[in-house]
Amino acid sequence: MSNVTGRAAARLAERIAPLMRRAHDTADDPVKSPRTAVVVGRLLATAFLVCFATGLYSHVLQHPASWLVLPTRPVELYRFTQGAHVISGIAAAPLLLAKLWSVFPNLFTWPPVRSLPHLLERVSIAVLVGAALVEVTIGLLNIVQWYPFPFSFRTTHLALAWVVIGGLSIHVGVKLPVIARHWRRRDEDRHGTSDAAGRVISRRGFVTAVGAAAASAVVLTAGQSVDALAPMNVFAPRRMGVGPQGLPVNRTAAQAGIAPAAVGPAWALEVHSSAGTRAFDLDALRRMPQTDVVLPIACVEGWSQSASWRGVRLIDLLATAGAEPGGPLVFTSVQAEGAFARTTMPPEYARDPLTLVALELNGSVLHLDHGYPARVIAPGRPGVMQTKWLRAIEVTA
């Protein structure tokens, strides 16, 4: 019986082998050389590593560990890291497709599995490729706030990021001898068959075209976070200066379900601490010494913009209430629901003289969409942590 299935399998293989060889030869191109894969691969690996590091930093800021002291300077640090996250993610799209293009003929390797290590390698490549494609795709979908996928963006994007970086490390480990051999241009690349001629496009032509595609994608989108590129921003979801008081918002008051009555004359900001509870209405806050700061709003979705804020220094407000920020502070919003209706602030931000309970933005009273009557603005934090429509601050010792 096993003899019969064995023979059937052998005959099937005999049929498939030439098909696979033909597919391989059709997909092949002299320009799809190991050198090309190395040149494009290290650009892609760089983009992925930047995405991974900046993404982890963003997660750490959103879920601060109590033992970790986070940097409040430079004030534009998060603006820089999260801008870099989305920019390198966008650049990764053409680089990933180019990398896959350069190794596509390998898909038709025959026999498909030579040994157990070979099987494991092919499985790890499949996971790496699938996870990388999904990671870049859902990243692009998230920045336009379109969620056609049946899972949560944040946790899935984080989990797959570990899988991609792990798969990348395995892949580099497996291919290390090839990578080392082709890291620098070799003599045969320089002379004779040089610059791998290719069917149509040479290797250098290909790398140039991929570079042009990545550069144009970046230049035409990065203006949502890089001031100098703002005039060239045509494809990004956000545009600097577009929004109430000339600043975009991540979530409007209507989206957050803020009832006008909740932020009306009866509104007051409560400060809870071991010294008891003190309530400050809007007039009381306005009578306190006001401070002007210039701080960016930097969204996890990658857009950011600097703005002028005016309000009460948080540390002064806490002192007036008799509170001393020894441990994390909890900010509660009027907003009833949503992942960031309650946020935690490590004490290093509360002690920073630039951290305000802001009442004004760009020279006028906070727009309702920007968190009227009062919001938090602190240096170097993600926009979602800059709680709007403040209702209460809890101070722990």
Add this chain to the structure above:
Amino acid sequence: MRLARGILIALGVGLTAIGGIVLLVDVPPERYLGIATWVGAAIVLHDGVVAPVVVAVGLGAARADRRLGRGPVAVVQGAMLVGAILTAIALPALIASLRGNANPTILVGSYASSLAVAWALVAITVAVAAVAGVRRASPSSARAARRN
């Protein structure tokens, strides 16, 4: 080399395992099927549709190559690659803006017309390269081409 490879592979297995732990701890099990489907579909869509189409375009370009010459066809391919990537980047924004968003400060660009302008520039580049190629292949320069 052997040690470095061992370290990289072990590190990779460890990092992947962290991803697995995040999936187990932070992602509800009823989402696993959806995630697996997306990862599988991404592979199938790329290997079964996107990559073969690109290979076909490449074969077409190789044909055009004989008529127009290498340089112009390379320029045409490069321009089309830029157009395709910009389309891939702009398409989510375009579709999301058509679906609408209650927040008026997001999706504020005119993605359809920007994309049309981008493709118009691609078309101009293609046309210029094609004309250059045809000129070069014209009888007056055919002798020069043969000599090369």
